């Protein structure tokens with residue numbers, strides 16, 4: 001059974017029941033165990049961070065959540081159901097969208113067209129039915145355009161909507177990637193190092209947008225981030241990984257005071 005109770009965070013935010021429950025996940029690449037028997041949950045409406053030193057297994061974990069990797073052991077429960085082996089696009093159809101560590105946009109295409117690709121999962125009519133049911137296809141197109149324009153307004157990128165992505169500075173590209181993920185109207189949004197490579201101002205902007213997305217749309221967010229200051233400010237709860245194991249799990253304060261976490265970040269040798 002998944003936990004349906006709500007919890008109240010120290011700063012007074014109410015977090016819902018469990019959306020995703022990862023149980024005893026082990027993931028191997030040949031002889032390398034990237035994830036070793038890790039369990040944790042993600043609750044409705046929270047911002048959940050996954051942190052840890054380089055090579056800890058964070059990206060691997062995000063890839064398990066997004067369905068890109070299927071773990072050799074363990075179970076992924078999503079919205080009360082045990083998730084069978086699925087293709088990433090099927091996971092996306094369940095309302096899970098993601099951004100990537102290395103920006104994965106179409107550089108030659110405009111911002112608008114890139115964000116539009118986020119709607120692909122919502123496009124039901126194909127070429128043939130477009131020819132036969134022109135009205136239905138036109139209505140769908142209007143809805144998709146409207147959803148994209150809402151996201152563009154929300155992330156304040158109207159001024160660059162026609163600009164080819166390749167011409168944008170790094171920070172704005174990251175924002176366009178967020179826009180594309182949001183265009184899918186996900187209920188669970190996965191962000192892989194959303195602030196990596198950004199300057200202080202860009203990080204502040206991105207933090208504000210992440211908080212606004214969570215606040216305005218109630219989107220549950222799981223993110224990986226290296227900048228500890230940002231993670232501690234943004235997140236409701238934090239999972240800490242080290243060498244593929246979970247060494248901490250709790251509120252930012254709990255994690256900050258966890259000796260195993262302090263040791264891992266200071267590089268204290270372990271057996």
Ligand SMILES: Nc1ncnc2c1ncn2[C@@H]1O[C@H](COP(=O)(O)OP(=O)(O)OP(=O)(O)O)[C@@H](O)[C@H]1O
Pocket residue numbers: 029032033034052053054055056057058059060061
């Ligand atoms: N596709 C792969 N094939 C083989 N080994 C992999 C693969 N992906 C990850 N690994 C290994 O799994 C371990 C965890 O890597 P992962 O990228 O998940 O860590 P990370 O915490 O995200 O690291 P970073 O912060 O440097 O991005 C590492 O030892 C890595 O070399």
